[in-house]
Amino acid sequence: MTETTAVAPSETEFEQHAFRGRLNAAFFSVMDPYMEANLRSRKQRLFADLPPEVVEIGSGVGANLRYLPVGSTLVSIEPNRYMHDPLRDAAHRRGVRLDLRERMAEQTGLPDESVDSVISSLVLCSVQDPAAVLAEIRRILRPGGTFRFLEHVVAPAGTPTRAAQRILRRPWAWAFEGCSCERDLEQSIRAAGFASVTVERYRLHTPFLPFNTHIAGVARA
Incomplete structure (x- = not known):
């Protein structure tokens, strides 16, 4: 069963771009089987034994719904409304209750220490303020709760991948609505004050060279 909660946008507004919003919704829908084939093994380990209710930062078109048990609830923080219809359809197919919130990830609107698990997948690259x-x-996680993440990150200096990231950073960010392929997200997560x-x-081997350096892990509140 799918359910959507209408929530007003936060004070920090997401720029709804009709062309790029629709383009990204279509792109990620079409690319889902390819992305899943590349990331499945790590996602299976990372998202194993999720609790019955999970918060996801940037659910997109619902690529991670397949890892939630039937009957569970996904609280989705997804400001791009062009992703919403595919996300609702995916939740319905997967038998997951969807609590969809059109908000920025910097301001989820959720209470302090109210969540057991937060997940993100290829999202922190595009948020306005990763530290925020x-x-x-951290604010919404209960003590001992987990933030499980899978993200693409900046490549080591002096490598061909790093050079490609630097050269393509502007068109990449334009096409993917602010996505940066130059963020050291591992350092950001380690500096964020989690208990552990x-x-x-790891590295993917895809034609999308700026995208190929990745991290996956768990941060515990």
């Missing part, structure tokens, strides 16, 4: 988002995640952080670094 991580502080917000475990990180795995």
Whole structure:
């Protein structure tokens, strides 16, 4: 069953861009099987044994719904309204109750220490303020709760991937609505004040060279 909660946008507004918003919704819907094939093994480990209610920062078109048990609830913080219809459809197919909130990740509107698990997948690259988002995640997590993340990050200096990230940073950010391929998100997460952080670094081998350096891990409140 799918349910949507109407929530007013936060004070920090997301710029709804009709062309790029629709383009990204279509792109990620079409690319879902390819992305899933590349990321499945790590997502299976990372998202194993999720609780019955999960908060996701930037759910997009619902790529991670397949990892939630039937009958569970996803509280989705997704400001891009062009993602909403595909996300609702995916939640309905997967049998997941959807609590959809059109808000920025910097201001989820959720109470302090009210959540057992927050997940993100290829999202922190595009938020306006990663430090503020991580502080917000810490605020809403209960003590001992987990933030489980899978993100693409800046490549080591002097590598061909790093050079490609630098050259393509502007068109990449334009096409993917602010996505940066130059963020050191591992350092950001380690500096965010979590009680513990475990990180795995790995590399994908795809034609999208700026996208190929990744981290996955768990931060515990």
